[in-house]
Amino acid sequence: MGEITDGFLEAITLIVTMNPELMEIAGRSLYVSSIATLVAALIAIPIGAVIYYYDFRGKRTVINLVQTLYALPTVIVGLLVYLLVSNSGPLGSLKLLYTVNAMIIAQVILVSPLIVGLAIAALSGLDKEMKYTTMALNARAYRAMMTLVRETKFAILSAVVLAFGRAIAEVGAVMMVGGNIRHFTRTLTTAITLNTSMGEFSTSIALGIILLTIALIVNFGVNFFQHYNGRMKDD
Amino acid sequence: MTDIISVRGLAKSYGKKEVVHPLNFSVKKGEILAIIGPSGAGKSTLLRMLDTIEPASEGEITLFGEKVTKHSTHNLRNRMGMLFQKTVLFDRTVEENIALGLSYRHVSHEERQKRVTEILEEMGMSEYARRSSRTLSGGEGQRVSFARVLVTKPEILFLDEPTANLDPVATKLLEEMILHENRVNKTTIIINTHDQSQSQRLADRVAVMMNGEFVQIGSADEVFYHPTNERVAKFVGVQNLFTGVVRNGNATSGGVVFCPAPHVPDGIVQIMLRAEDISLSKTEIDPGRISVQGRVVSSERAGAFLHVLVDAGCIFSVICPFRQTGDTYVPGDIVHIAWRIDAVHIT
Numbered sequence: 001m002g003e004i005t006d007g008f009l010e011a012i013t014l015i016v017t018m019n020p021e022l023m024e025i026a027g028r029s030l031y032v033s034s035i036a037t038l039v040a041a042l043i044a045i046p047i048g049a050v051i052y053y054y055d056f057r058g059k060r061t062v063i064n065l066v067q068t069l070y071a072l073p074t075v076i077v078g079l080l081v082y083l084l085v086s087n088s089g090p091l092g093s094l095k096l097l098y099t100v101n102a103m104i105i106a107q108v109i110l111v112s113p114l115i116v117g118l119a120i121a122a123l124s125g126l127d128k129e130m131k132y133t134t135m136a137l138n139a140r141a142y143r144a145m146m147t148l149v150r151e152t153k154f155a156i157l158s159a160v161v162l163a164f165g166r167a168i169a170e171v172g173a174v175m176m177v178g179g180n181i182r183h184f185t186r187t188l189t190t191a192i193t194l195n196t197s198m199g200e201f202s203t204s205i206a207l208g209i210i211l212l213t214i215a216l217i218v219n220f221g222v223n224f225f226q227h228y229n230g231r232m233k234d235d
Numbered sequence: 236m237t238d239i240i241s242v243r244g245l246a247k248s249y250g251k252k253e254v255v256h257p258l259n260f261s262v263k264k265g266e267i268l269a270i271i272g273p274s275g276a277g278k279s280t281l282l283r284m285l286d287t288i289e290p291a292s293e294g295e296i297t298l299f300g301e302k303v304t305k306h307s308t309h310n311l312r313n314r315m316g317m318l319f320q321k322t323v324l325f326d327r328t329v330e331e332n333i334a335l336g337l338s339y340r341h342v343s344h345e346e347r348q349k350r351v352t353e354i355l356e357e358m359g360m361s362e363y364a365r366r367s368s369r370t371l372s373g374g375e376g377q378r379v380s381f382a383r384v385l386v387t388k389p390e391i392l393f394l395d396e397p398t399a400n401l402d403p404v405a406t407k408l409l410e411e412m413i414l415h416e417n418r419v420n421k422t423t424i425i426i427n428t429h430d431q432s433q434s435q436r437l438a439d440r441v442a443v444m445m446n447g448e449f450v451q452i453g454s455a456d457e458v459f460y461h462p463t464n465e466r467v468a469k470f471v472g473v474q475n476l477f478t479g480v481v482r483n484g485n486a487t488s489g490g491v492v493f494c495p496a497p498h499v500p501d502g503i504v505q506i507m508l509r510a511e512d513i514s515l516s517k518t519e520i521d522p523g524r525i526s527v528q529g530r531v532v533s534s535e536r537a538g539a540f541l542h543v544l545v546d547a548g549c550i551f552s553v554i555c556p557f558r559q560t561g562d563t564y565v566p567g568d569i570v571h572i573a574w575r576i577d578a579v580h581i582t
Contacts, residue, residue, distance in 0.1 A: 129319040133380075135288040136317035137336035137387070138309065147335070152327060 003201060011206035022203070026210050029187040033168035034101055036107030040167075041160045044112045048119030049145040053131070063120060069113030078176030081106040085177065098179035103187070105175035111163035118159030122152040158225035165218040169211065237300075239264040239391060239423050240285065244294035247280050253303055256447040257294060265421040267413075271458075272444035278427040279320075281444070282393045285425065286317045297478050298391070313340065316389035320396035322376040323370035329379050330355070332368050336387040354386045359414070373375030374405025380413060381472040392416065394426040398433065403568065406433075413437060431471055435459065443467050458510070461580050468507050473580075474552035475508040486581055487550035505582045510554040512578035515543060515564075516571050526573040534564040545572050 014022050051062060083089050085096040085105070096102040126148060134144035149156065171189035178185035181196055188211045195204040241261035247254050255277040262268050270278050283289035285296060287308040296303040298311050316336075325332055330351050337347045355361045358378060363371070371379060377397060384392065394413065405524040414437060416422050426436050435442045437454040442452040443462075451463045462468035468476055479488025481504050488497040493506050520526050529547025536542070536557060543564050545551045551572055564570065 021252040127321055127323065129321045129323045130325075132283065132288055132317070132319060133323040134339075136286055136312070136315075136393075137339050137383070140309075141341040143339055147325065 004205075007201035007205045010202035011028060011209060014202065014206040015119050015146060016210065019206075022206060022210070024183070025186050025188055025191050025207065028100070028185075028216070029168055029189070029211075032103050032174070032187060033107060033164055033187060035169050036104045036110060037160060037164040039104065040108045040112040040115055040163060043108070044115035045149060045156060046145075047112075048116045049123065050148050051116070052120050052123040053141060053145050053148075064118070066113050066117045070117060072113065074170040075171035075176065077106050077110045078173035081109065081173065081177045097177065098181060098185060100178070100185060102177040103174045103185060106177050107167040107170070110170060111167050114163045114166060115156075117160050117161070119149070119152075119156050122155035123148055125155070127153060137197065143226070152229075154225045154229035158222045158229065161218055161221040161225065165215060165222075168214060168218075238262065238297075239299060239529045240295065240425070241297045242285070243297075245281075245284060245291055245296060246293040247277070247284060247289070248292045251287055253292075254417045254447050255284070258449060260370060260442070260449065260452060262423060262425065264423055267417055267424045267426065267438045268440050268442060269427060269429055269438035269455075270425065270427045270442045270444050271434050271470075274429065277447040278444050279295055279395050280394050282317065282427055284426065286315055286393045287312055287573050288317070290557055291366070302533075313387075313416070314389060315393065316384035317390045317393040318377075318381055318384055318395065318397045320399045322373065322380050322400070324371065324379065327368060328364070329360070329366050329368055329371070330364040332379055336383055340387065350386050354382045358382055372400050372405075373385045374408065375399060376406065377409060378412070381409065388408065388420075390422060391570050392422050392424045394424065396427050396429065399429070410436060431459070445470070460537050460578075462507065462582075465505055466582065468505075472509070473507045474510040474554075475506075475513070475549075477508075479504055479506045479580070486579065489567060491548045492525065494525060494576045494581075496581055497582055508551075508574060508578060509582040510542075510552045513551060513553045513572050513574045515545070515553050517563075517568070518571065520571050520573040524573040524575050525579075526571055528569065529570055531564050531566050531568040531570055533566055543570075545570060547572060 026192070051059065081102060085091045085094065085102050087097070096105070130151065131144070131148060133187050134147050139147065169189065171193055174185070174187055174191065178187070178190065180186050180190035187208050192204045192207045192211070195201070195207070238261040244257040244261055246257045256384055258281070272278055280289065283446065284291045287296075287303055299314065301307055301311065303311060318335070325335065333351045333354065334347045337350065339363055343348075344518050349549065352361070353363070355364055355407045358377070360378065360382070360390070362505050363375070363379070368379065370374065377400075381397070397413075398409050410433065415423065417424055426434075426437060438455060440452060441455050442449045443458060444450070447464060457469070462471055462473060465476060476486040479486055479493065480494050481499045481501050484495055484497045486493045486499065486504060487504055493508070514520060527547045529545040529551065532544040532546050532550065534541060534543045539557055540554050540562070541557045543553045543555070545553055553572060
């Protein structure tokens with residue numbers, strides 16, 4: 001019991017004094033997951049819009065597949081990206097293994113399906129007449145999609161924030177392709193794993209508090225956007 | 236006048252279900268055609284196919300003399316517009332909503348601004364320009380949607396039950412705007428409606444659509460007073476439908492002589508008589524008309540009207556203004572009913 005209490009006290013000291021290594025790790029985590037989420041959103045929102053907009057054979061199957069990928073195990077993504085960027089892999093020459101960029105790639109793959117799926121769900125919530133109206137007003141497909149995505153901005157933003165939450169909280173993939181190298185690829189989650197296994201509970205708890213705080217802010221963000229989205233529908 | 240829309244064998248199926256059976260019709264430039272029919276008759280699907288936003292399963296559509304193909308739709312749509320039953324407003328200001336079609340057409344910013352201001356002025360809605368579309372009432376919203384279509388200067392307008400969700404005042408305003416657009420800009424209009432009086436107010440021709448086909452197409456008078464069959468008659472609100480016979484030049488049913496029918500061959504016929512064409516009185520009615528005596532079966536008020544059922548051999552449904560009659564008819568009263576010979580329609 002004493003160990004845990006001590007750990008908490010020390011953790012608070014670490015946070016209050018803005019321990020440089022702690023801040024560096026937290027900053028890296030935020031950086032990796034923010035970039036990954038941004039890149040994923042830029043890829044996934046248009047894909048979601050295209051899947052929603054066009055009617056094609058096997059559309060239902062595609063949507064089911066995307067939804068299945070929500071639960072994609074992080075270690076599988078880690079393995080996949082590892083194979084891709086390791087020296088003998090197809091992208092081996094880029095020397096990405098154990099870099100921040102490899103971690104970003106892994107997180108992009110991890111959260112893209114979530115954004116694609118939730119974007120489709122958000123767009124499908126629009127009245128059919130809204131799509132018809134853009135067509136009747138003679139919008140080219142990409143303009144129509146932009147108009148419709150803009151109509152669902154709050155729902156899609158909340159999907160993006162949710163994706164960020166998944167990215168920053170995952171440990172398996174970044175550990176495998178980043179390697180948890182101190183001052184290089186160590187993030188909040190990999191640092192917690194390492195410190196806990198070494199018995200360094202105070203650092204783990206401090207990192208955990210930071211991670212939870214970020215998760216809390218993320219959750220506030222999701223609620224905020226969903227509230228806005230709900231209010232729009234009520235009107 | 237030339238045909239601006241012409242349709243040959245146009246049909247639509249979803250899977251195995253055919254919702255629009257092969258249709259052939261044409262519409263002249265500047266004409267207003269109303270399509271009336273029950274929900275699920277295929278009216279909306281038909282309009283979407285004509286506006287080229289839904290592909291047809293079979294048949295061909297010719298618009299402005301040009302056949303609709305996958306490649307021609309974009310250019311054709313530039314000259315058409317469509318308004319839906321459900322008001323569609325984007326979460327932007329009123330002027331941004333109205334400018335949307337113009338921005339899709341790459342109209343310059345200045346030109347856009349000018350045309351949006353003009354149309355808002357024309358509609359007396361200038362003060363709405365910067366308001367959020369979310370603050371509009373149902374009628375205002377539908378008028379803004381209509382403005383968004385009109386500002387693109389369509390030559391053909393497709394209106395899919397545009398007033399179905401509106402109150403009577405908003406309906407009247409929109410109807411006036413529709414007529415104005417047709418009279419001033421000679422816009423060809425096809426309007427779906429389940430409001431028959433609306434089709435009479437607006438349309439040059441009325442088509443009755445049931446189960447995916449046009450069962451009758453003609454002037455409003457033809458459709459409402461001379462329905463081609465019982466289904467149409469029931470739909471257009473002919474309450475008095477009797478199976479009768481023509482013999483010796485008279486059409487009769489249930490012992491009642493409805494009218495002389497010298498040109499109809501003897502045999503079984505359908506006799507139709509609109510409830511509002513029958514007059515009701517406690518005393519003998521003027522002799523220029525067919526008159527029979529009967530007994531009141533029931534009498535109930537429907538808004539400003541009185542709906543009376545009279546048993547005179549057959550059960551007649553009679554509608555008369557309540558103010559004229561007062562509530563003086565009770566079941567059992569002996570009354571006289573009468574109608575003009577030309578009010579009777581025989582098929």
